[in-house]
Amino acid sequence: MIRGLLPVVGLFALGACAQTGELTPPEGSSLPVAPTGAEAPPNAQELLTPDPQAAPERSVELRRRSEEREDDPFDLPPPE
Numbered sequence: 640m641i642r643g644l645l646p647v648v649g650l651f652a653l654g655a656c657a658q659t660g661e662l663t664p665p666e667g668s669s670l671p672v673a674p675t676g677a678e679a680p681p682n683a684q685e686l687l688t689p690d691p692q693a694a695p696e697r698s699v700e701l702r703r704r705s706e707e708r709e710d711d712p713f714d715l716p717p718p719e
Contacts, residue, residue, distance in 0.1 A: 662684075662687070670683065670686070
């Protein structure tokens with residue numbers, strides 16, 4: 640049992656040894672062009688950072704108790 644588990648653990652340990660460093664585009668390609676109005680094209684770190692619209696913060700307060708639902712004017716019956 641342990642002999643079969645040892646290679647799997649070794650592969651996971653080897654996979655955890657990934658090199659961390661600056662990201663660069665592959666050979667023969669470049670970063671995207673600068674957006675309209677920008678002075679310089681964004682670097683790799685700026686491209687990996689999501690803007691606030693892509694990952695908004697939660698702004699909905701959770702309900703603590705049951706409440707009656709308000710009437711929804713868009714809750715229409717299906718068309719005939």
